[in-house]
Amino acid sequence: MNLFNLGSIVLLLSTSIFAQEKTDSLVNHTNPHVFAGYELGEMVFNRFRNFGGEVGIVRSNDHRIRFVYLNVDLTEDHLASEFTLDVDGENVKGTMVGYEMFYDFPLLRLKKHNGILYGGVSAGYYENGYSHTINGTSISHSTPTIGGAISYRENDLFTVKGLYYNLSIPVRFYFNPLEKQMPGETTVNRHLVVNNIWFTVGYEFGRRDS
Numbered sequence: 481m482n483l484f485n486l487g488s489i490v491l492l493l494s495t496s497i498f499a500q501e502k503t504d505s506l507v508n509h510t511n512p513h514v515f516a517g518y519e520l521g522e523m524v525f526n527r528f529r530n531f532g533g534e535v536g537i538v539r540s541n542d543h544r545i546r547f548v549y550l551n552v553d554l555t556e557d558h559l560a561s562e563f564t565l566d567v568d569g570e571n572v573k574g575t576m577v578g579y580e581m582f583y584d585f586p587l588l589r590l591k592k593h594n595g596i597l598y599g600g601v602s603a604g605y606y607e608n609g610y611s612h613t614i615n616g617t618s619i620s621h622s623t624p625t626i627g628g629a630i631s632y633r634e635n636d637l638f639t640v641k642g643l644y645y646n647l648s649i650p651v652r653f654y655f656n657p658l659e660k661q662m663p664g665e666t667t668v669n670r671h672l673v674v675n676n677i678w679f680t681v682g683y684e685f686g687r688r689d690s
Contacts, residue, residue, distance in 0.1 A: 512537045515546075517646065517682020522552050522576075525563065529553035534646075534680055542586050542596055548604075548678075550578040556613065569666030571613045580604030580650070584631060595634040602627045602650060608658060610668050617663035621671070627652030635684070642687040651675040 519532035530553050536546030554574035559567040566574070584600035604625045611618040631648035651673065658671035 511686075512539050513684050513686045515642075515644070515682055515684035517644070517680040519548070519550065519678050519680045521677055521679040522550060525558045525561075526552055526555050529555070532678075534682065536582075538684065542589075544582070544584040544598070544600075546582045546584065548578070548580045548582065550576060550580075552576045559610075565669055566671070567610070567666060567668055569664075572610055572663065572666045572668065573613060574611070575607075575609040577607040578604060579606075580625070580627075580652070582629060582650075584629070593634055594636050595632060598629075598631040598633065600629045600631060602629060602652065604652065606652075606654075608671070610663070612663040612666065615664045619658075619661055619663065619668060621656075621658040623654045623656035623658075625652040625654055625674075635687070642684045644682055644684055646678075646680040646682070648678045648680070649675060650678065 514535070514537055516535045517533055519534065522532050523529075530551040532548075532550040532552060534546050534548045536544055538544045552575065554566075554576055556570065556573050558564060559572055559574055560570050580602050581604065582600045582602045584598040586596050587599050588597040590596070602625070604627070605622070606625055607620075607622040609618065609620050627650060629648050629650040631646055633644055633646040635642075635644045637643040637645060652675075654672055654674065658668070660670045661668045
């Protein structure tokens with residue numbers, strides 16, 4: 481699957497979503513609103529190297545279409561930590577570049593906290609690279625993906641209309657698995673089903689009182 485085919489899938493998905501009838505909403509939108517955010521989770525773990533973020537549209541029924549872009553310079557400390565299962569061992573650094581489109585739908589509304597728990601589905605394309613810092617061995621890999629996510633978004637932080645955070649746990653399936661490899665004494669584990677934890681802070685434009 482190339483980026484053109486991925487774009488075709490996204491276009492068809494977007495068309496089907498916007499064809500749905502409106503339902504009651506936690507927020508009173510007159511029209512779909514655009515939002516944009518900066519991803520802090522991966523950035524903090526990797527010392528803010530490169531960039532990660534999202535842009536999207538939220539509909540009157542709080543259904544969302546969002547595009548996530550990640551370009552992360554993975555540090556040795558991150559890959560060797562207990563927070564990732566990518567690598568067993570040390571002296572390996574990496575890169576992760578991802579393009580992923582999500583369709584999110586509300587599962588539970590928490591009006592007291594102005595928050596919504598979402599479920600979602602996704603399609604994307606990821607490129608991963610790993611290199612051994614001592615012997616110079618390198619691994620390159622790319623694959624289309626499908627998956628899903630559970631997310632919690634809280635709106636109007638600190639009573640600022642439009643300011644939000646989104647905590648998301650996406651899980652994706654690699655159509656082209658990265659098989660286990662051993663550069664030096666370190667093992668790059670098999671990648672077939674991969675998950676992340678993302679914490680995004682952003683702003684929804686045009687948001688108003690319900």
